[in-house]
Amino acid sequence: MGSLVGSLAQFATAVYGGFFGAGMGVMMLATLGLTQAGDYHRLNALKNLLAVVIAAVAILVFVSGDVIAWRQAIVMIPGGALGAYAGVWIAKRVPQIAVRGFVVGVGMFLAFYYFTKG
Structure with a gap:
């Protein structure tokens, strides 16, 4: 990151x-978009790298x-992977702006919602 903020x-x-x-992915892209220069695809790649690191740390802790809950996790893991792949596929086909x-x-919106309702 280029700045303290x-x-x-x-x-x-x-x-x-x-x-x-x-x-989290949307929130990360929002903060990256507001604080980093570069095109969306570079920011999305950075977001994906950061998400993998965050997930790895969270997995180790949990x-x-x-x-x-292993039975539920086994069901959710492929869904998360497919959703991430589909998101990247769609994002490449929509104008960056x-x-x-x-x-x-x-x-x-999510930041406001979760800080006021959470």
Whole structure:
């Protein structure tokens, strides 16, 4: 991250994503879009790399704490992988400005919603 604000925003998103996950990708793209230069595809690749690191850390923590419901996890893992693949496939076919606007808008909405309702 190029700035302290961007690093703090990504850290907060990572902590949220490690525990809850819902909307983390959109929130990460929103913070990256607001704090980083570059095209959407570069930011999406960075988001995917960060998401893998966040997931790996969360998995280690939850496995070591023996708090994983393995039957449900086995069902969810392929669904998550397919959803991630489909998201990248769709994002490559939509104009970058539209995707960036959508991601920032949804990210801001989710941040507002979860901070006021959570």
